[in-house]
Amino acid sequence: MSRLHRVTPVPSDIEIVKAHSCLPISEIASKLGLSPDELESYGPFMAKVKTKIPANLSRQERGKYVVVTGITPTPLGEGKSTTTIGLAQAIGSWLNKKCVAVIRQPSQGPTFGIKGGAAGGGYSQVIPMETFNLHFTGDIHAISAAHNLIAAAIDARIFHESTQSDIALFNRLVPKKPGKPRVFSNCQTLRLEKLGIDVNIDPDKLTIEQKKQFSRLNLDVDTINWNRVVDLNDRLEKVKIGLSPSEKGFSRETQYDISVASELMAILSLANNLKEARQRIGSIVIGNAKDDKQTPITCEDLGVAGAATVLLKDALKPTLIQTLEGTPVLVHCGPFANIAHGSSSVIGDKIALKLVGPDGYVLTECGFGADIGLEKFIDIKCRNSGILPDCVVIVATVRALKTHGNGPPITPGATVPAVYLQENMELLEKGIVNLETHIRNIRRFNLPVVVAVNAFSTDTQKELDFVRSRAIQAGASDAQIAQHWELGGEGAQDLANSVLKVCQSPNEDCKFLYDLKLTIKEKIEIIAKQIYGASSINYSERAESKIEMYERLGYGSMPVCIAKTQLSLSHDPTLKGAPKDFQFPIIDVRVSVGAGFVYPLAGEILTMPGLPTRPAFFDIDIDTETEEIHGLF
Template structure:
């Protein structure tokens, strides 16, 4: 049985468990584990569905495990997909919400970008496109994770063709990749910032692989100095890259007007630039190779014996044309969270590959990926309190 249980609460003790203890009536003793709900394949499947009929079919395609004689078992074989679709009949409908400035926004779906596709639902994006001249959507984490999956998985499946790309950068993150320590990111450090431009360069190049000259949005922090801002603005200008400060955290929409104008300009200048990195009919090894070498900057890709056997097994199931959804750390361009900035001459090591047939992709796992978060040593709960009048404090 490959299907894991899920729970919508952080609990590191549930990452690896043993179930079925206590006698035959309690099931068969076996090793198990829990994922956080957002990491469930059901979430990824919901986000890839075009409509309720498609969702039901995809839920039926979810791979559960295999019998003792090697026969693959899917959710449809357990006659579970009808009930699953019934439970999701309202969840498939996008949520229209109002922002603080009374503008409309659609919130729908939330798969993690380090282990799933990291984008909202296809339905929500198409709904937005039917209601507005411009739709802005986010792909989780950086260009080699969320953006790659948005393009190669979501856009290819949904028939979407984006017109512009925005890379969200912060001076703090660039200084961190440039060698500054986490506790010192608020201090001015022109040298670390300049060193971190190598990281920004790679993300810009990654977007150019898909046919776009991206807009760089600098999310402004109160600790950013005018000299640091001028340096990154000058650097982007020298590379011919549109760049603007995004001060919307402090000023709301007014703080993002310059950025919005550049995005409109970029979208009008490139209406049909989008080119996927790979085609679905390419072999899995070719797709993984392109992602690792062209987007991550890897020199080689190595597969464990288990990963090789899993690829062969998927192909024997006539599942050779699925997309590839890489699972790796979001803290580095590589699969090693300790390699900062723009690492080179590294090897991406695929230790195992999971099948998410319902969502329509395989998941090669590189490095150690946590699918069940744990609470920090000092959880937020310690700051929350309530007084005798029912007033709650410490939530924000």
């Protein structure tokens, strides 16, 4: 059995980072033609980019747009982020093309939990790695603050409506200052408009019934869908608020989600500019009124949309950093890849595509495997941006393909079974069907696909060549073995050349999977049958009721963002390979009106993971003399 050439021993990620020096961020910015007044510095190595966001970009004026996705992964991941960084280094440093990678900001939940950071790995990492994996420029904290402000506004409004008379509530909402008339605020004017009341009316001339209608949202507590958030893995799945004596007996059950699951994160990722973000935040539906119509109650009705947007003003700007080889990287947003679309921002992509120009390249990635990430990237994100990719790169590993050949489970924190550390063509031949299915699914969008076989030290040449051959037979434009983890950009040159070659042929036939005019059920059926391999859909009574309500309220024309496991093409994480002819369950359906999608749940989806028995924070510490951080991967 022949082996690939290896650089041994390979130092740890943190050792590699410490051996490299960051270039001044002004030098990275100058590569893109950014002037100092277009940057807001966060120290010498990071800066927010405040350049004007392009409204529209034609193919002739923008760079080539490449999206990186993956096969159905193991719980350890298959190196999608590492491949994105390695490929960017190959294009930028070794092929001397203008190139920017646009990636997501990592959550502190995985960082301190079990997965570790999201800076890439080996010699394909972004720096400064420690800062990137921790607070960074505070965007996720801003999202947490804005989200929890809305949550506080909900409970405050319910409390005050329950303890005050109609007139007292109105007088507090529209106070009369000494010597000045009452004046409606902007958000209150919008509420008058929604209620069909003359927005120019003198507040004191409203009738008692109009004042009651204006002041009382009458939110049905059982319909509230807005929880609180924190950017850590914590056991806060169910909590009870309002237990202090001052709450006068008003209490209710709620829960916490992880911050990256916030609808605000999805909104920032999908908005094209600040104005659109403000509109989307205002249209967030936090529950329904207790009336016959189940009237949606929005953040605008609460009067909190403007303040929430103010907290997010700086978070709307992407952050510029660099790779180990000095390739520019824009970091922006990090939405949960189950209940949201799991991609970095439209704003980041548009700015990058403009900066690199028609001869440059922008690499972005989408969450989890192509069944979840790429489908949502095309049908949700690309609909919002109006920009379709020129090429798809799908990352595959021999290890993951062997699991799809019914190899033993891989458990985080446990020793990898020996079968994955030696040649086993039987498992690989059975599992290759997963890659082949993903390739065929990508081709449904009429997109060219290049396979990146992310090589591990335990892979044999025979195994790697087998994957390459079968990938091309399945419809890939090319497939290349990539060694970027141990060799950096140099190890991804063959992959980079294949991507550049594919991008030279204009692809004008890219299409969406479904038409937005279809019903919610029709869209679910297309995704489940064509992408996942299901034979039929089974809806719970709750899901049926929700779909009826959402279509009646006018949400039926939104894209569908199915929440399901990332560990199988199906809804069942134990079904490996390419399952067929199974019944796909929809247990519930929810809507993110601000983000602009309906999300059906195919099983219980955890939005607040707990910490494992042996979390990553055990290894993280600081040298109090040098202030060096240890143990952060």
